[in-house]
Amino acid sequence: MTDRHEHLDEGTIHAWLDGALPPDESARVEAQSASCAECAALVAEARGLVAASSRILSSLDAVPAGVIPGSSGSIDQLAALRARHGSRKRHWWTDRRIVAAASVVFVAGVSTMVWRVAPESARSPIAEQMADGVQPLSDSVSPTATAPTAPAPPANDMANESSLAREAQGRGAGAAADRPASPFVASPVDAARTIDTTQEQKVAAATSLSRQAANQARLADSVGVDPTRQAEARREVSERVAPVQQSAQQQGQVGKQQGFQQMRPDTMRVTAPPPSFGTRARMAPAVGRASADAASAPACYSLQSAPLVVDSIRLFNEMIPQRSDPSWFRAENFGRSMANTPLQWRQVDSVTIELRVRSTDATGVRFTTNNTLPDVRREDGLTGVTARRIICP
Amino acid sequence: MKDDELERLFRLYHAPLVRYLTRRLGDRDWAEEVAQEVFLRALRQDSLTSERSWLFAVATNLVRDEARRTARQRRHLQLLAEQQRDAVFEPPITSAERAQEAALARQALESIAERDRLALLMREEGLNYEEIAAALELSVGSVGTTLARARRRLAESYEALQAGGGRRVAGGDEHDR
Numbered sequence A: 001m002t003d004r005h006e007h008l009d010e011g012t013i014h015a016w017l018d019g020a021l022p023p024d025e026s027a028r029v030e031a032q033s034a035s036c037a038e039c040a041a042l043v044a045e046a047r048g049l050v051a052a053s054s055r056i057l058s059s060l061d062a063v064p065a066g067v068i069p070g071s072s073g074s075i076d077q078l079a080a081l082r083a084r085h086g087s088r089k090r091h092w093w094t095d096r097r098i099v100a101a102a103s104v105v106f107v108a109g110v111s112t113m114v115w116r117v118a119p120e121s122a123r124s125p126i127a128e129q130m131a132d133g134v135q136p137l138s139d140s141v142s143p144t145a146t147a148p149t150a151p152a153p154p155a156n157d158m159a160n161e162s163s164l165a166r167e168a169q170g171r172g173a174g175a176a177a178d179r180p181a182s183p184f185v186a187s188p189v190d191a192a193r194t195i196d197t198t199q200e201q202k203v204a205a206a207t208s209l210s211r212q213a214a215n216q217a218r219l220a221d222s223v224g225v226d227p228t229r230q231a232e233a234r235r236e237v238s239e240r241v242a243p244v245q246q247s248a249q250q251q252g253q254v255g256k257q258q259g260f261q262q263m264r265p266d267t268m269r270v271t272a273p274p275p276s277f278g279t280r281a282r283m284a285p286a287v288g289r290a291s292a293d294a295a296s297a298p299a300c301y302s303l304q305s306a307p308l309v310v311d312s313i314r315l316f317n318e319m320i321p322q323r324s325d326p327s328w329f330r331a332e333n334f335g336r337s338m339a340n341t342p343l344q345w346r347q348v349d350s351v352t353i354e355l356r357v358r359s360t361d362a363t364g365v366r367f368t369t370n371n372t373l374p375d376v377r378r379e380d381g382l383t384g385v386t387a388r389r390i391i392c393p
Numbered sequence B: 001m002k003d004d005e006l007e008r009l010f011r012l013y014h015a016p017l018v019r020y021l022t023r024r025l026g027d028r029d030w031a032e033e034v035a036q037e038v039f040l041r042a043l044r045q046d047s048l049t050s051e052r053s054w055l056f057a058v059a060t061n062l063v064r065d066e067a068r069r070t071a072r073q074r075r076h077l078q079l080l081a082e083q084q085r086d087a088v089f090e091p092p093i094t095s096a097e098r099a100q101e102a103a104l105a106r107q108a109l110e111s112i113a114e115r116d117r118l119a120l121l122m123r124e125e126g127l128n129y130e131e132i133a134a135a136l137e138l139s140v141g142s143v144g145t146t147l148a149r150a151r152r153r154l155a156e157s158y159e160a161l162q163a164g165g166g167r168r169v170a171g172g173d174e175h176d177r
Helices: A010-017 A023-035 A037-062 A074-088 A101-117 A120-131 A163-171 A174-178 A190-223 A227-251 A253-263 B003-025 B028-043 B051-088 B096-110 B114-124 B129-136 B140-163
Strands: A299-304 A312-319 A329-333 A342-347 A352-357 A364-368 A382-384 A386-390
Touching: A010 A023, A010 A037, A010 B140, A023 A037, A037 B003, A037 B096, A037 B114, A037 B140, A074 B003, A074 B028, A299 A364, A312 A342, A364 A386, B003 B028, B003 B051, B003 B114, B028 B051, B051 B114, B051 B129, B096 B140, B114 B129, B114 B140, B129 B140
Parallel strands: A364 A382
Antiparallel strands: A299 A312, A299 A386, A312 A329, A329 A342, A342 A352, A352 A364
16 A cells, blocks of 8 residues: 655745754654655755745845944943833923933933932923923033032023022022023032032033934924934934943932832732823833732623623733733633633723723723723724623632 | 843843844834834833743834834835935945845845745744744744745745846735835
8 A cells, every 4th residue: 555645845844944843743754854755855945945045134134234333232222221211201201202212311311410419399390491402401511510600601591490500590609690500510519519510511412412313303203204314313312322321320320220219110910900100001001010929810800781792801911912012911701701712901091901802903892990981082992891800710 | 120131131132133123124223223112111021921022023013013104204215314324434344246135135025925024034033933923923833834935935036036137026015014
């Protein structure tokens, strides 16, 4: 009896070549390619395709990174990332169009200094105005900043509102009166002043660059998306700023760490009604943290009058990265009908949860965790339902 | 996420992610921006199970969404940027021949379907079949076929382009950049 086996199919061959087959299947394929000439030919061809495509793709890596050498160093990227992460949490910084790493770096550096030297009251107006790029910090930097009598640079609108500036006015000589120096210079702490100056100069460099980038970004936004220019601007800025920011970072290390700790949002667990946090749903809410704590067991709800054929759901802390917004988590239906429907949920705001069937953009529901009606404006396919927290079976 | 965790992630995955994105986008700066965004999101997690798959999935989806919005715009601007860049700086390494190779490779890559393309690029960065399946929402069993198809199509397109002197190869998802 002759056994006419089917020749190996392409997918299996490639899986075998990629080492993705379980041992028994792998052995089978190997044996078959040894015994069947046609199969061996297919395997040889596949090997050729694997090698060829690798080679072809590697030629794409010859794309030049940028004009300025060293622009894409990993260390710079890591530094920029850290700064960006820290400063994103700043509540007073709301202009999300200024996403240039450097302007964010600038913000981080500045706010670090603000915390170290500025009284509480001075923080917001200064920071806001700086974020708006109203006042070039560089203009107010003077190498002899330690001397209160140093001649101050041109009019500094932002400092007017700062109590530090008033302090500077009071303390400084007449030169500082009508043109208050940078609030950071007028530090009540003499010892800090020297350090601030150096830091200030560095931040100043960062500032003017980032301001350029910010302005460019703003301009681009108003004119229309110009991502290439934005990218170039960001690249330029991040190249020049990252090393600057790094040394400023070292000096401001303590302040920065404090800042990070302050800014880290409270870890939220699904099992408890989350505290309020920033309203932008775009930012992954802190509840997104897949907590290792055993106390963060899945939460279960019973939904009333849902259009989806779900009634009892279980919300997990496990993320589903498939959607572009990575704040989606796994959920399951364990009710009477259609159990184990793949669902996903996310936190819309501090009390509202949205639930959808996975992999579709179709209907979804929202419910609240505080027995109120969810706010579903005319968003597509969303229905508000009431939900009751239940104990997970 | 702790700082040393971030460093570890960065050390392990930043370079492959940037390379994956660069190959996919054809723009190193854009690739690095997206990579930054990916790691920013990773930072917000306490921990990641299946890290590589997660990172590549987020990267892929970021690209997919943005690309949809700005596909044509970006292509045009990229041309402008390249012109501008060339005016300022001569890339020292890229010879004319390698530039030509890169252009052909880009065209060949564009000629294959988006999903196949992504699967292949991920595979090139060392993701295993499970990771690719998770990142692209495929079944593990179909990854082999997808890669086979992608590799074949890529090689054939490239060959055709070389033979045809760089004429545009039809097909693929031009709209789904």
